[in-house]
Amino acid sequence: MRPALPAKQPAARTEQIILFRVSGQLFAVSSASVQEVRSVDSLGGATTELSQPGLRKVRHVLRRAGKPVYVVNGAMHFGLPAAPATLIFVLRRTRTALLIDGIEKMTTMSRLQALPKAFCHEERQWYRGLTSLEQSVVPVVAPEGFLSEEELALLDAALPQDEMSESGASEEAEWTQ
Amino acid sequence: MTLPMDSDTQSFVLLRLGERRFALAAKNIAELVAPTRVFRFPHQTPEIEGVILRRGRIVPVCDVAERLIGKSLKSRRLYLIALRRYAGQAEWIALPVTGECELITTEMSPASDADSPHVAGWLSHAGDVIEVLNLAGLTPGPTELLAPAAPLEAEEARP
Numbered sequence: 001m002r003p004a005l006p007a008k009q010p011a012a013r014t015e016q017i018i019l020f021r022v023s024g025q026l027f028a029v030s031s032a033s034v035q036e037v038r039s040v041d042s043l044g045g046a047t048t049e050l051s052q053p054g055l056r057k058v059r060h061v062l063r064r065a066g067k068p069v070y071v072v073n074g075a076m077h078f079g080l081p082a083a084p085a086t087l088i089f090v091l092r093r094t095r096t097a098l099l100i101d102g103i104e105k106m107t108t109m110s111r112l113q114a115l116p117k118a119f120c121h122e123e124r125q126w127y128r129g130l131t132s133l134e135q136s137v138v139p140v141v142a143p144e145g146f147l148s149e150e151e152l153a154l155l156d157a158a159l160p161q162d163e164m165s166e167s168g169a170s171e172e173a174e175w176t177q
Numbered sequence: 178m179t180l181p182m183d184s185d186t187q188s189f190v191l192l193r194l195g196e197r198r199f200a201l202a203a204k205n206i207a208e209l210v211a212p213t214r215v216f217r218f219p220h221q222t223p224e225i226e227g228v229i230l231r232r233g234r235i236v237p238v239c240d241v242a243e244r245l246i247g248k249s250l251k252s253r254r255l256y257l258i259a260l261r262r263y264a265g266q267a268e269w270i271a272l273p274v275t276g277e278c279e280l281i282t283t284e285m286s287p288a289s290d291a292d293s294p295h296v297a298g299w300l301s302h303a304g305d306v307i308e309v310l311n312l313a314g315l316t317p318g319p320t321e322l323l324a325p326a327a328p329l330e331a332e333e334a335r336p
Contacts, residue, residue, distance in 0.1 A: 025218060025219060026218075027218075079221075113235050116228070116235065116268055117261075117263045117266065117268055117319060118224075118268070118270055118317050119220055119222050119225060120317050120319050121220070121221035123219070123221055126219075126220075130228065132233070137216035139219075
């Protein structure tokens with residue numbers, strides 16, 4: 001008689017994430033949410049300055065697929081001290097790009113714990129949850145949490161007229177690197 | 178011989194914040210743990226100072242001393258891990274306390290309308306009158322109606 005084979009363990013669900021820093025603070029984002037990573041220097045003239053006094057965390061707009069993408073200062077968004085940003089994440093399925101200090105590393109998370117309910121303010125929009133990595137706890141950002149629908153409407157209204165008229169123009173080639 | 182059971186008697190954990198003592202229903206307490214690393218990240222809930230890792234769970238640390246005794250704890254020795262009930266769910270929270278805790282069994286006088294929302298009742302012990310804390314009235318959470326006892330099962334977000 002052959003011994004019974006051990007039951008197969010279901011494969012743990014994992015997700016690839018990028019660990020990055022904003023003003024020295026460590027965050028994570030799903031790598032599937034990041035469409036592009038650009039250096040701030042490489043953007044050069046590709047951004048347009050934007051003035052929306054009610055929303056100081058957004059100072060620039062760039063264009064992707066004929067649509068405006070708003071550049072959010074990560075430090076201001078999270079209420080952290082200002083720090084020089086070197087990279088920009090263009091976030092997939094949003095109209096948001098995020099200024100960050102730099103990338104720490106790519107890794108895998110196997111468990112995402114929902115943000116405890118004791119956190120009951122804006123952070124509930126900021127984060128998908130928390131993950132534990134190497135005996136540390138890292139918040140996992142929600143790409144859609146950087147700009148609300150109301151904020152996007154405000155920013156659209158503040159776009160220069162020539163930017164607005166280009167919104168319907170043919171799609172640009174993507175800069176994915 | 179069987180002793181008659183007093184149905185009004187409950188177990189409470191007495192905790193110390195500075196010079197004052199408070200009580201929590203023992204059924205809502207998981208454990209008392211030694212100081213451990215608090216992980217901090219940006220958020221907008223001032224009562225929460227960060228999170229700790231405990232038995233694989235991420236537990237928010239809620240300093241209730243400011244509200245109860247008017248100042249934060251300078252010397253914090255332990256964390257009391259307590260159950261905080263929310264509508265339809267319950268989660269652990271860590272309460273920093275000054276020293277050792279004590280388990281007692283006694284009767285509780287229910288709170289009156291004049292008491293603060295964080296007071297669940299009062300008990301008398303060793304010559305002191307001690308507030309029994311209502312965590313739902315003391316610690317932050319979404320605006321809610323307090324639900325009946327819910328099983329402890331932390332929500333898992335989809336990885």
